[in-house]
Amino acid sequence: MTQVHNFIAGEYVASERRFKKYSPVTGEWIADIHEASREQVDAAVRAARDALNGPWGQMPLQARIAILEKVVDGITRRFDAFLAAECADTGKPTALARSLDIPRGAANFKVFADMVKDVPGECFETATPDGRGAINYSVRAPVGVVGVICPWNLPLLLLTWKVGPALACGNTVVVKPSEVTPQTAAMLGEVMNEAGVPPGVFNVVHGFGPDSAGEFLTTHPWVDAITFTGETRTGAAIMQAAAIGARPVSLEMGGKNAALIFADCDFDAAVEGTLRSAFANSGQVCLGTERVYVERPIFERFVAAMKTATEAMRIGAPDEASTQMGPLVSKEHQAKVLSYYQLAREEGATVVTGGGIPDMPAALKDGSWVEPTIWTGLPEDARVIKEEIFGPCCHIAPFDREEDAIALANATDYGLSAAIWTTNLARAHRVARQVNAGIAWVNSWYLRDLRTPFGGAKQSGIGREGGVHSLEFYTELKNICIKL
Numbered sequence: 001m002t003q004v005h006n007f008i009a010g011e012y013v014a015s016e017r018r019f020k021k022y023s024p025v026t027g028e029w030i031a032d033i034h035e036a037s038r039e040q041v042d043a044a045v046r047a048a049r050d051a052l053n054g055p056w057g058q059m060p061l062q063a064r065i066a067i068l069e070k071v072v073d074g075i076t077r078r079f080d081a082f083l084a085a086e087c088a089d090t091g092k093p094t095a096l097a098r099s100l101d102i103p104r105g106a107a108n109f110k111v112f113a114d115m116v117k118d119v120p121g122e123c124f125e126t127a128t129p130d131g132r133g134a135i136n137y138s139v140r141a142p143v144g145v146v147g148v149i150c151p152w153n154l155p156l157l158l159l160t161w162k163v164g165p166a167l168a169c170g171n172t173v174v175v176k177p178s179e180v181t182p183q184t185a186a187m188l189g190e191v192m193n194e195a196g197v198p199p200g201v202f203n204v205v206h207g208f209g210p211d212s213a214g215e216f217l218t219t220h221p222w223v224d225a226i227t228f229t230g231e232t233r234t235g236a237a238i239m240q241a242a243a244i245g246a247r248p249v250s251l252e253m254g255g256k257n258a259a260l261i262f263a264d265c266d267f268d269a270a271v272e273g274t275l276r277s278a279f280a281n282s283g284q285v286c287l288g289t290e291r292v293y294v295e296r297p298i299f300e301r302f303v304a305a306m307k308t309a310t311e312a313m314r315i316g317a318p319d320e321a322s323t324q325m326g327p328l329v330s331k332e333h334q335a336k337v338l339s340y341y342q343l344a345r346e347e348g349a350t351v352v353t354g355g356g357i358p359d360m361p362a363a364l365k366d367g368s369w370v371e372p373t374i375w376t377g378l379p380e381d382a383r384v385i386k387e388e389i390f391g392p393c394c395h396i397a398p399f400d401r402e403e404d405a406i407a408l409a410n411a412t413d414y415g416l417s418a419a420i421w422t423t424n425l426a427r428a429h430r431v432a433r434q435v436n437a438g439i440a441w442v443n444s445w446y447l448r449d450l451r452t453p454f455g456g457a458k459q460s461g462i463g464r465e466g467g468v469h470s471l472e473f474y475t476e477l478k479n480i481c482i483k484l
């Protein structure tokens with residue numbers, strides 16, 4: 001059986017306690033995960049502190065960048081192994097992980113290794129009473145040991161989205177991957193060693209949240225900052241832990257994102273984009289669309305086109321070339337999503353398509369499959385409209401006026417992203433400004449540029465990462481004042 005170890009101070013470390021990892025595709029037991037004890041988490045944090053005070057902290061920027069470029073090469077060289085591990089853990093289609101998850105794993109190191117070469121500073125000449133003046137200038141120092149808590153939906157992508165800039169800025173990290181998808185995080189240890197990253201700079205501890213590695217890490221007094229992606233309630237618990245010692249947090253949390261489809265849109269592009277935003281990665285993307293609002297003149301046509309396109313989607317095992325949608329990540333998550341499918345019926349939804357478990361071949365029967373699902377007819381206060389489901393499903397409702405569409409999009413406690421489909425440029429700008437979300441895509445969805453600010457409003461997050469915003473979180477800005 002595959003053993004997935006912790007990675008502490010440059011070495012793979014076994015734990016006494018272990019838990020089982022099951023395939024989301026077949027339900028089979030595929031690995032044993034070593035659950036870090038409190039002492040092991042402490043050892044990881046101490047190793048990170050030592051590396052910060054030692055070789056990594058002392059290393060000139062150029063040398064650090066050269067090492068991170070070797071990390072990029074290391075991921076690229078092991079592309080197929082990362083791909084296999086990511087698909088085994090998540091069940092996502094190989095084609096998706098090949099084009100998104102694994103390349104982004106490398107790109108997240110490359111982009112920030114490049115970016116730290118040219119960090120601009122501030123400089124002010126200051127008048128003083130003696131007439132000789134002073135010069136103020138700013139420098140950025142690493143924030144310290146960063147605790148990185150990751151979810152299961154895009155495991156390598158989201159881990160490296162945090163670890164890439166953290167290391168580029170000179171920090172050391174202790175990562176707690178999701179207990180559901182721990183394999184690629186552990187594999188990254190080998191890449192780090194090969195690239196010459198000093199022991200202790202990158203550490204991985206496995207386990208759960210409360211009373212396990214997640215809590216041990218976020219409450220550890222030597223962790224200087226915490227970055228998290230996951231559910232809003234977990235983010236709130238982590239914020240409480242971070243309050244002890246007044247440590248900074250960057251939180252990227254849930255969403256209940258809207259798509260606004262105007263009658264003047266490019267119809268086929270809007271259908272294709274909405275299909276992708278609702279069902280990509282089996283709907284397990286925090287930026288995904290779960291609420292679709294369509295201008296009334298094209299409502300019936302849009303629903304019909306979505307139904308046809310959804311029913312044509314091929315659900316299957318990750319490694320089949322024709323697969324467009326895989327299973328959900330786990331049996332637990334399947335039960336959660338199916339409970340919302342049941343709730344939708346109880347709340348009075350019309351099930352346009354889906355709503356259950358697809359009929360799968362015998363070898364896949366024990367996987368965590370659900371049908372891509374579309375509903376109409378729910379009132380806006382239905383729980384299915386209000387709560388993040390995180391599955392391949394969306395509700396489609398009509399609207400009559402632009403201001404109604406904006407009000408509907410904003411009638412949520414979340415504020416992560418929105419997608420607006422229109423060919424009227426003035427409207428695109430107007431609506432994009434008024435939707436209360438961290439990211440507004442016009443005539444697209446998930447079109448990513450890693451230099452742009454990324455994060456959510458309201459209960460979807462605190463802070464922004466991406467581009468200079470990552471540099472701001474992962475560094476302490478210091479002003480140096482020189483009296484002349």
Ligand SMILES: NC(=O)C1=CN([C@@H]2O[C@H](COP(=O)(O)OP(=O)(O)OC[C@H]3O[C@@H](n4cnc5c(N)ncnc54)[C@H](O)[C@@H]3O)[C@@H](O)[C@H]2O)C=CC1
Nearest residue numbers: 150151177178208209210214215230231234237253286390
């Ligand atoms: N990217 C996103 O926005 C994601 C949202 N979700 C949503 O969250 C729901 C629950 O999924 P989970 O994986 O359980 O998400 P979660 O937010 O509970 O877990 C995310 C990470 O936080 C850790 N964690 C949990 N409690 C913690 C604590 N008290 N202290 C420190 N670390 C802690 C987990 O072990 C995991 O590594 C999903 O059904 C989905 O709706 C899940 C994954 C990603």
Ligand SMILES: O=C(O)/C=C/C=C(\O)C(=O)O
Nearest residue numbers: 153161229285286287448
């Ligand atoms: O592209 C990214 O950086 C992030 C994408 C998705 C998430 O953050 C998420 O689903 O949590």
